[in-house]
Amino acid sequence: MIYPVTVFGDPVLRKKAEPITKDFVDLKEFVQNMFETMYNSDGVGLAAPQVGQAVRIFVLDTTHNEEDEPAGIIKAFINPVIVEKSGDDWVMNEGCLSLPEIREDVIRPETVRIKYVDENFNEHEEEYSGFTSRVIQHEYDHLEGVMFVDYLNPLKKRILKSKLTAISKGKVLPKYRIRIPGK
Numbered sequence: 001m002i003y004p005v006t007v008f009g010d011p012v013l014r015k016k017a018e019p020i021t022k023d024f025v026d027l028k029e030f031v032q033n034m035f036e037t038m039y040n041s042d043g044v045g046l047a048a049p050q051v052g053q054a055v056r057i058f059v060l061d062t063t064h065n066e067e068d069e070p071a072g073i074i075k076a077f078i079n080p081v082i083v084e085k086s087g088d089d090w091v092m093n094e095g096c097l098s099l100p101e102i103r104e105d106v107i108r109p110e111t112v113r114i115k116y117v118d119e120n121f122n123e124h125e126e127e128y129s130g131f132t133s134r135v136i137q138h139e140y141d142h143l144e145g146v147m148f149v150d151y152l153n154p155l156k157k158r159i160l161k162s163k164l165t166a167i168s169k170g171k172v173l174p175k176y177r178i179r180i181p182g183k
Helices: 027-040 130-143 154-168
Strands: 045-047 057-061 074-095 103-117 123-129
Touching: 027 045, 027 057, 027 074, 045 130, 057 130, 074 130, 103 130, 123 130
Parallel strands: none
Antiparallel strands: 045 057, 057 074, 074 103, 103 123
16 A cells, blocks of 8 residues: 655654554554555655654665665664764765655765664664665654754755745645645
8 A cells, every 4th residue: 555645744744753562553564555655656765754653663775776885775674773873974965755846965974873673573783884874864863753954054944944835735746645734
């Protein structure tokens, strides 16, 4: 099932997401639906708040990025905790399915170490660098109620204000279904 993507202005995007427990109903189906939604929207990552669920899970597929070393990954991260960020800060132009038609340069550390559980609640701790690290940090931010525009300087935020207002009112035309705040 493909979910509509929740867009800027919906309070769920600003809430800190709750941990997922082993009794979460149809977890594997939810994960599969998140992947379908992400692929349908041409995204490389998707967090549960972006489909209206304030729970701690995100999915990603970074296998199509040629610059990632050694190779990208396809994975679901459940109840993730970033243990460490390291390496040089680097700038990359980011977009977000919840912020259609907005792209801006964002500074993030090069490497991330993350703990999480998979769909079977097996624990993992792994380190990622490059593009995969960036996507992990971006999606993790969603679980903390943070969006990439929060990293922009005040002038950039003021310049984007009208675009953000338009998004929150549904005055955008992405190629995927969206859920407009309050509707």
